[in-house]
Amino acid sequence: xxxxxxxxxxxxxxxxxxxxxxxxxxxxxxxxxxxxxxxxxxxxxxxxxxxxxxxxxxxxxxxxxxxxxxxxxxxxxxxxxxxxxxxxxxxxxxxxxxxxxxxxxxxxxxxxxxxxxxxxxxxxxxxxxxxxxxxxxxxxxxxxxxxxxxxxxxxxxxxxxxxxxxxxxxxxxxxxxxxxxxxxxxxxxxxxxxxxxxxxxxxxxxxxxxxxxxxxxxxxxxxxxxxxxxxxxxxxxxxxxxxxxxxxxxxxxxxxxxxxxxxxxxxxxxxxxxxxxxxxxxxxxxxxx
Amino acid sequence: xxxxxxxxxxxxxxxxxxxxxxxxxxxxxxxxxxxxxxxxxxxxxxxxxxxxxxxxxxxxxxxxxxxxxxxxxxxxxxxxxxxxxxxxxxxxxxxxxxxxxxxxxxxxxxxxxxxxxxxxxxxxxxxxxxxxxxxxxxxxxxxxxxxxxxxxxxxxxxxxxxxxxxxxxxxxxxxxxxxxxxxxxxxxxxxxxxxxxxxxxxxxxxxxxxxxxxxxxxxxxxxxxxxxxxx
Ligand SMILES: Nc1ncnc2c1ncn2[C@@H]1O[C@H](COP(=O)(O)OP(=O)(O)OP(=O)(O)O)[C@@H](O)[C@H]1O
Ligand SMILES: [Mg+2]
Numbered sequence: 296x297x298x299x300x301x302x303x304x305x306x307x308x309x310x311x312x313x314x315x316x317x318x319x320x321x322x323x324x325x326x327x328x329x330x331x332x333x334x335x336x337x338x339x340x341x342x343x344x345x346x347x348x349x350x351x352x353x354x355x356x357x358x359x360x361x362x363x364x365x366x367x368x369x370x371x372x373x374x375x376x377x378x379x380x381x382x383x384x385x386x387x388x389x390x391x392x393x394x395x396x397x398x399x400x401x402x403x404x405x406x407x408x409x410x411x412x413x414x415x416x417x418x419x420x421x422x423x424x425x426x427x428x429x430x431x432x433x434x435x436x437x438x439x440x441x442x443x444x445x446x447x448x449x450x451x452x453x454x455x456x457x458x459x460x461x462x463x464x465x466x467x468x469x470x471x472x473x474x475x476x477x478x479x480x481x482x483x484x485x486x487x488x489x490x491x492x493x494x495x496x497x498x499x500x501x502x503x504x505x506x507x508x509x510x511x512x513x514x515x516x517x518x519x520x521x522x523x524x525x526x527x528x529x530x531x532x533x534x535x536x537x538x539x540x541x542x543x544x545x546x547x548x549x550x551x552x553x554x555x556x557x558x559x560x561x562x563x564x565x566x567x568x569x570x571x572x573x574x575x576x577x578x579x580x581x582x583x584x
Numbered sequence: 585x586x587x588x589x590x591x592x593x594x595x596x597x598x599x600x601x602x603x604x605x606x607x608x609x610x611x612x613x614x615x616x617x618x619x620x621x622x623x624x625x626x627x628x629x630x631x632x633x634x635x636x637x638x639x640x641x642x643x644x645x646x647x648x649x650x651x652x653x654x655x656x657x658x659x660x661x662x663x664x665x666x667x668x669x670x671x672x673x674x675x676x677x678x679x680x681x682x683x684x685x686x687x688x689x690x691x692x693x694x695x696x697x698x699x700x701x702x703x704x705x706x707x708x709x710x711x712x713x714x715x716x717x718x719x720x721x722x723x724x725x726x727x728x729x730x731x732x733x734x735x736x737x738x739x740x741x742x743x744x745x746x747x748x749x750x751x752x753x754x755x756x757x758x759x760x761x762x763x764x765x766x767x768x769x770x771x772x773x774x775x776x777x778x779x780x781x782x783x784x785x786x787x788x789x790x791x792x793x794x795x796x797x798x799x800x801x802x803x804x805x806x807x808x809x810x811x812x813x814x815x
Contacts, residue, residue: 458685458688461674461678461681461682462682462685464671464673464674465671465674465682468671468672468673468674469669469670469671469672471634471665471669472665472669472670472671473682474633474634474652474653474654475632475634475653475657475662475663475664475665475669475729476657476682476683476685476686476728476732477653477654477657477658477685477686477732478654478682478685479652479654480654481652
């Protein structure tokens with residue numbers, strides 16, 4: 296039964312990883328920038344969920360309705376004022392800027408909220424459903440998985456069917472050609488970064504009941520998001536969704552059958568192995584680039 | 585229709601175009617020929633706003649250099665870049681939809697028009713751009729440009745890498761496009777064929793115009809013959 300328990304918790308955790316990684320992948324695809332502040336954007340979502348609950352008693356999942364537009368606007372503005380300025384610069388500059396931006400965020404959080412970890416406890420934080428065979432499914436994780444699925448579907452439809460979504464894809468496939476179609480690519484970058492921020496913050500808000508909330512809580516997710524993006528093929532949003540589930544499963548299985556201490560090592564080894572064996576990822580891009 | 589005066593442009597510290605001047609008359613097919621590295625593609629990029637320039641480019645009386653590329657497309661100048669640059673993971677249909685990004689209202693009419701120009705595309709509507717052959721990609725690139733309903737269509741080496749048969753059909757579609765009222769600026773390595781298909785031409789050398797004349801005059805010019813036609 297250990298297997299099924301790990302399978303289920305792996306998939307549920309993987310969903311959250313997927314959500315965060317899709318945001319990173321979208322930003323990478325459209326802007327060709329690796330966002331090292333992605334973990335801090337998750338941390339932002341965690342604190343927002345925490346304070347909306349503490350101060351206004353808003354359930355973390357309902358709070359998404361506030362957090363999503365807020366963080367989209369935040370990301371949009373950050374891109375316009377900061378990240379967008381280095382889009383044509385060498386990648387060292389871009390890395391320095393996003394790392395620096397992340398540091399500013401985490402240190403601001405440190406000043407504002409101190410380093411004491413916060414715990415968000417709702418009435419159902421530790422409730423779970425029992426399935427036959429002694430398997431338990433955490434309610435918050437199940438809810439977050441369901442919402443993740445809905446968000447993924449919404450993102451997919453947005454990218455596939457809407458005019459702006461198609462323009463985002465076009466920009467990610469060939470920025471220069473997109474400009475020649477009359478697409479305002481700097482606006483697309485802002486939208487991509489806003490959407491990436493929204494996805495990271497939503498992921499953060501949804502795990503706020505499951506993980507400790509502190510200014511550096513996003514760090515562990517940064518490496519995971521990178522691993523997932525590389526696994527799924529950099530810039531491929533659907534690849535990131537699948538990659539997230541894969542990493543969730545790998546972690547759960549290695550915690551179950553090796554030891555909890557080994558799960559990060561296994562993920563990291565996997566990261567290196569993919570880079571060596573399949574640098575374009577499982578869903579790597581065909582054709583150009 | 586387009587007046588370029590004393591244009592300078594380049595990349596980072598490297599100047600490419602050196603006080604270049606030329607003009608395009610409404611309704612004509614104009615060729616620009618020149619050796620590799622002469623700056624032909626850079627000139628088109630300067631016109632479409634991909635490369636910054638100093639000097640003046642004015643289109644129908646208004647200055648356009650300094651505008652963002654999407655604003656220039658809005659004015660009716662469409663640039664089909666060298667090397668096709670279609671969207672590889674989009675279908676033919678989606679590529680064409682992107683071409684009509686700024687005027688979706690005319691989508692149907694333009695779609696019928698490009699399908700009658702390139703019937704092969706209408707058989708491949710669901711195929712991914714990246715999986716098409718080079719010639720098909722070139723057709724798609726031109727068709728995608730036409731979807732933007734250009735007043736001035738700039739084609740950068742549309743026959744690059746195409747077999748003689750495909751090249752022939754690209755040139756005949758350029759004729760049709762021109763007859764439909766679009767002004768065409770053509771950059772080509774295929775000097776003889778492109779000058780024949782053009783009303784006028786310019787010869788470019790290291791960033792400046794060195795010769796100009798009607799297509800016929802240039803083909804018969806001894807300098808052109810020596811430099812490009814190996815005669
Ligand atoms: N992105 C770039 N960065 C730096 N230099 C460039 C860039 N693109 C072109 N150049 C340089 O500018 C000069 C002119 O290039 P351009 O592409 O305009 O030539 P061209 O006339 O189109 O040549 P071809 O016939 O080979 O296409 C060349 O020396 C080239 O190396
Ligand atoms: Mg060229």
